[in-house]
Amino acid sequence: MxxxxxxxxxxxxxxxxxxxxxxxxxxxxxxxxAKQGYVNLLLPGHTGTGKPGDTKEMIRSRREFLDKGYYQEFSDTLNNMVLETLKTEQSDSISIFDAGCGEGYYISRLKQKFFDNNINNLDMYGIDVSKSAIQYAGGRDKDIHFAVASSYHVPILANSIDCILCIFAPRDEKEFKRILKPSGKLIVAAPGPKHLYSLRKFLYDSPDVIGQKGTVEEGFNLLLHKLVSYSITINDKEDIFNLFNMTPYSRHTDDDAENKLKTIGEFTTEVDINIRVYQKA
Known part of the structure; x- marks a missing residue:
């Protein structure tokens, strides 16, 4: 077939x-x-030198941490915003594309949200430059089309997507504009100024406040902005280390701070995430 x-x-x-x-x-x-259901569409010229994307250890930590539900409140808010944005679509199928989908946590939960609201006419795609991430994603949900690919060389047809998700991921706005339908929406989630501040304060003497991230200008008009802000308390040493290991901080922290973090049995930190909905101009 x-x-x-x-x-x-x-x-x-x-x-x-x-x-x-x-x-x-x-x-x-x-x-x-592949046996997990994904396809590799990443050409050698689409990446620089070295192995692209997050390491297998970072991806495993992210999968285990997210599956514990620590970011579920953010995921639920995001899903509600996507549903509200797309529920009036009248096409035969609603096409959703997750750029930098990682191990598939967010898009698989979004699919379930639509199903729970009796919206089944979905055509869902996710790409990530990391093969390890896409292997996890493909194993998580066989009904979503997953591919190893770069967000700077998106293997999606022009003018075909109703909604792009870009969650903590790099983006190429020209590519996004190319693949969106004329009425298409781009939803970007990026760290707010206080995101994981207590973790950064623990690791570094004088952590910087995160600047404005997730803003898109040329080719898009901002429709909606929401800040999701709450705190999480982690009572498991493995979960604390998984949070650290899934972030870029694991690449830039000295051994003393990392070893000290491994001794903590409980840790509270902030979740502070901007969600912005854009309309293709």
Whole structure:
């Protein structure tokens, strides 16, 4: 059985169809489907030197931390905003694309939110430059089209997406504008000024306050802005270390601070996240 998809060939930009074991285009380019259900559409020229994306250890820590529900309040708020933004869509299917989807936590919860509201006409896609992340994502939800790919070379057809999610991820606004439908929405979630401040204060003598992040200007108009702010208390040493290990701070912290963090049995810190909804101009 062959199905049309919204993926495009990374070699020639022709539409990709999905067969039983491969994605393929009319020019004969083929891409194997992994056992977890994802496809690798990342070409060698789409990344710099070295292994792209987060490490396997960071991804594992993020998956375990998120699955404990510490960011569920943020995820629920995001899902409500997406549902409110898209529930009036009248098309045969609602196409949603998660750019930098990581291990698939947010988009899989979003899919369930739509299902809980009896909206089943979904066509959902997620990409990440990390193969390890997409392996987790594909194993989490087989109904979402996942691919290893870069957000700077998005393998999605032009003018095909109703809503793009960009959650703590890098973005190429020209690419986003290319793939969105004329009425398409871009929803960006980025750290607020106090996000994980207590953790940063523990690790560094004088942590900086995070500046304005997640703002998009050229080609988009801001429709809505919401700050999600609450505190979390972590009572498990492994969860505390997973939080640390899933952040960029794990790459820039000395051994003394890291070892000290491993001895703590309880830790409270802030969740402070900006969610902005943009309309394609």
């Amino acid at each position: 062959v199905n049309k998809t919204l993926f495009q060939c990374p070699n020639c930009a022709k539409p990709l169809k999905r067969g039983h074991k491969q994605y393929f285009c009319s020019n004969g380019h083929c891409f194997d489907i």
